[in-house]
Amino acid sequence: MATPDAAPAPDFLETSRKGVADTDLRRKLENSTGRHLDHVAHMRGEFPRYDDERDAARRIKEDAIGRLDELLIILKQKLEANGCNVFVAADAAEARDYILQVAKKAGSQRVVKGKSMTTEEIDLNPALERAGMKVVETDLGEYIVQLRRERPSHIITPAIHLSKEDIGQLFAEQLGIPYSAEPEVLTAAARERLRSIFLGADLGITGVNFAIAETGSLVLIENEGNGRLTSTLPETFIAVMGIEKVIPQLTDLSHFLEILARTGTGQKLTTYTNFISGPRRDGELDGPRAMHVVILDNGRSAMLADPVMREALYCLRCGACLNVCPVYRRIGGHAYNSPYPGPIGSIVSPNLFGSAAAKLPFASTLCGACRDICPVKIDIPRILLHLRWKANVTEPPIKWSADARRARAGVRRFARMARYPRSFRLLSRLGGLMLRPLTRDGYLRRMPGPFKNWTRWGRDFPAPGARRKETRGETVNASATQRPE
Amino acid sequence: MSAFHKMIATVKSALERAPRAVPAHAAAASPVVPVAHDARRTELLAQFARELEAVGGAFLGAFAPDDIRARTVALARQIGARTAAIGAGVTLDSDPIARALEQAGVAVIRPPSVRGAAGPDDAARAAYRERLAGCDLGIVEADAAIAATGTLAVVGAPDRPNSLTLLPPSNLIIIHADRMRPDLAAAVAGIGAETFIAKRVALITGPSRTADIEKMIVLGVHGPKKLYAIAIWPNEA
Numbered sequence: 001m002a003t004p005d006a007a008p009a010p011d012f013l014e015t016s017r018k019g020v021a022d023t024d025l026r027r028k029l030e031n032s033t034g035r036h037l038d039h040v041a042h043m044r045g046e047f048p049r050y051d052d053e054r055d056a057a058r059r060i061k062e063d064a065i066g067r068l069d070e071l072l073i074i075l076k077q078k079l080e081a082n083g084c085n086v087f088v089a090a091d092a093a094e095a096r097d098y099i100l101q102v103a104k105k106a107g108s109q110r111v112v113k114g115k116s117m118t119t120e121e122i123d124l125n126p127a128l129e130r131a132g133m134k135v136v137e138t139d140l141g142e143y144i145v146q147l148r149r150e151r152p153s154h155i156i157t158p159a160i161h162l163s164k165e166d167i168g169q170l171f172a173e174q175l176g177i178p179y180s181a182e183p184e185v186l187t188a189a190a191r192e193r194l195r196s197i198f199l200g201a202d203l204g205i206t207g208v209n210f211a212i213a214e215t216g217s218l219v220l221i222e223n224e225g226n227g228r229l230t231s232t233l234p235e236t237f238i239a240v241m242g243i244e245k246v247i248p249q250l251t252d253l254s255h256f257l258e259i260l261a262r263t264g265t266g267q268k269l270t271t272y273t274n275f276i277s278g279p280r281r282d283g284e285l286d287g288p289r290a291m292h293v294v295i296l297d298n299g300r301s302a303m304l305a306d307p308v309m310r311e312a313l314y315c316l317r318c319g320a321c322l323n324v325c326p327v328y329r330r331i332g333g334h335a336y337n338s339p340y341p342g343p344i345g346s347i348v349s350p351n352l353f354g355s356a357a358a359k360l361p362f363a364s365t366l367c368g369a370c371r372d373i374c375p376v377k378i379d380i381p382r383i384l385l386h387l388r389w390k391a392n393v394t395e396p397p398i399k400w401s402a403d404a405r406r407a408r409a410g411v412r413r414f415a416r417m418a419r420y421p422r423s424f425r426l427l428s429r430l431g432g433l434m435l436r437p438l439t440r441d442g443y444l445r446r447m448p449g450p451f452k453n454w455t456r457w458g459r460d461f462p463a464p465g466a467r468r469k470e471t472r473g474e475t476v477n478a479s480a481t482q483r484p485e
Numbered sequence: 486m487s488a489f490h491k492m493i494a495t496v497k498s499a500l501e502r503a504p505r506a507v508p509a510h511a512a513a514a515s516p517v518v519p520v521a522h523d524a525r526r527t528e529l530l531a532q533f534a535r536e537l538e539a540v541g542g543a544f545l546g547a548f549a550p551d552d553i554r555a556r557t558v559a560l561a562r563q564i565g566a567r568t569a570a571i572g573a574g575v576t577l578d579s580d581p582i583a584r585a586l587e588q589a590g591v592a593v594i595r596p597p598s599v600r601g602a603a604g605p606d607d608a609a610r611a612a613y614r615e616r617l618a619g620c621d622l623g624i625v626e627a628d629a630a631i632a633a634t635g636t637l638a639v640v641g642a643p644d645r646p647n648s649l650t651l652l653p654p655s656n657l658i659i660i661h662a663d664r665m666r667p668d669l670a671a672a673v674a675g676i677g678a679e680t681f682i683a684k685r686v687a688l689i690t691g692p693s694r695t696a697d698i699e700k701m702i703v704l705g706v707h708g709p710k711k712l713y714a715i716a717i718w719p720n721e722a
Contacts, residue, residue: 028699035699035701082682157697158697159697164698164701167698183698183699183703184703187703191706195618199618212681215681215682223693224707225693251674254669254673257669267690268633269688271694272687273687273690277681277683281683281684282643284643285596285613285646286610287647
């Protein structure tokens with residue numbers, strides 16, 4: 001994964017090309033994301049207040065992020081009053097070091113983790129493993145990708161790139177159970193295996209969905225119950241959150257919960273909404289003896305300082321924008337080389353991982369589907385354009401491949417030409433003459449040379465300078481709608 | 486004394502001698518307001534039951550406080566539970582339920598006595614957890630419920646530990662009909678900020694579930710596979 005201090009990340013153009021070539025992956029992604037979008041459409045239809053709640057949630061985030069300093073002070077005070085140890089980490093290394101130090105001091109050996117993208121972001125597991133600890137991811141999807149020694153490929157469905165047959169194969173090999181592709185059988189096998197790990201664990205680590213400043217409560221949302229187990233059974237519990245997770249008060253929460261599950265998983269409410277305000281109290285039979293909260297900046301305050309970027313901090317990590325994104329659905333999450341893939345990943349990653357993720361904002365058609373589905377209406381396309389502009393003016397410049405450089409130079413020349421009507425007309429007439437042998441009814445069915453990929457899948461190109469018989473909204477472009485599959 | 490006053494006095498003493506006749510329409514116990522209250526309660530319970538079943542839970546119905554015992558025993562028999570863990574009630578005394586279960590041959594696990602300043606020691610906690618992990622049915626009363634989503638809000642306490650709704654493979658959650666709230670915001674407000682600060686609160690909407698394999702829903706990943714809810718319908722005063 002791409003952390004600032006890790007080895008150079010694989011190039012996005014390469015990994016995305018690999019994703020595009022993998023038709024099997026595309027089938028799996030279409031399957032799962034399609035099923036998710038059906039659920040969401042159904043839920044939205046049943047909930048007429050949906051759009052009002054989105055506006056309400058966005059307003060609360062706007063307010064909270066706008067006075068983040070004040071809220072973080074209150075949150076820290078309240079958490080400490082509730083008996084938590086609070087650590088504020090400026091970057092990934094500080095967060096890792098603190099967690100390692102806590103784990104070592106407590107003598108932890110067996111670590112269980114609830115789902116947490118933030119701990120993926122700070123690359124926590126390798127650090128714990130290097131220190132000799134056994135780390136087990138307990139969310140079913142995370143458990144599956146951990147067994148495969150992979151990274152999650154989706155924010156909320158980590159194993160979305162795998163079919164049930166893939167997982168059956170994996171469990172047969174790694175867990176020694178007879179092969180089955182039945183989700184029930186596979187889930188039961190994982191439950192049994194993980195239950196005994198839970199009962200023996202001495203350190204639990206999870207992420208946080210919301211932190212309520214008013215009460216000093218962390219809210220953890222999940223369906224499986226592994227987050228509850230992780231925060232209840234081990235003697236030490238560490239919650240890791242980004243600074244943007246704080247909301248002012250308890251009454252704000254319902255606005256988020258009303259929309260988060262509906263967009264994220266197509267549920268009205270997730271199975272478990274856990275409120276954790278501190279370690280075990282006197283007389284209680286369960287809960288951790290010690291609770292730590294790590295509040296992480298790691299590039300977020302820089303996003304806060306950029307007026308266009310700022311609204312990216314409203315993100316609830318519901319994962320819906322991944323499922324609607326035509327790019328994500330074709331290249332898959334691993335191509336992004338970031339724990340945050342898809343549209344939201346393309347705007348967040350360059351801020352968190354710097355130049356390693358600088359190309360991601362270019363991986364978008366700017367179609368706007370992400371903005372339309374976003375529960376807090378983040379204008380992702382606008383931020384993408386902003387980041388593209390930034391990538392071109394900041395140092396160090398992006399290293400493009402030779403192909404990409406040629407294409408960019410070509411487009412730049414075209415842009416210069418198109419700025420003057422006379423040169424544009426001249427150019428298109430010239431081009432039209434040259435391409436006439438290939439033109440039929442004003443369209444090119446097959447483009448020559450470097451442009452051949454445009455028409456490769458039956459997509460026509462309007463021939464420059466040619467006259468077409470067409471009225472607005474009704475094209476003669478019949479073959480364009482045909483897709484091979 | 487005027488004739489008028491005399492007449493009033495006569496009427497008054499006459500009224501005092503014979504008991505006041507009650508008009509027929511006033512004999513019915515509940516005038517308008519309690520009827521609406523009952524209707525509202527029924528409506529919320531029905532909605533709750535529908536939503537709970539939609540997420541894979543089971544609603545056993547609403548019973549008078551004294552009948553909860555019998556229904557609980559029947560459920561334990563039905564699912565073949567040999568051991569059941571029970572936490573202290575919120576509106577209901579859980580002891581009679583525990584005794585009824587024991588009479589029916591179900592071994593009952595109660596939270597170890599938590600009296601004393603230090604509370605249970607590590608060994609007592611570990612032993613309790615072990616027994617919980619091996620038991621068949623966890624029984625607990627919820628503080629509130631949400632009709633719109635089929636959600637039960639369970640507030641942890643020393644004699645009502647969180648693990649009760651987490652470790653056993655089946656759960657029975659009891660909810661008083663008057664603690665049914667229409668939506669999430671009302672339930673959260675009803676529980677109150679103080680409780681959220683001092684206790685662990687879990688909002689539970691159906692059995693534990695996952696959609697991590699091809700987005701297909703499977704129940705019972707880490708938490709309970711079965712979730713039953715039963716409502717207490719208060720006796721009219």
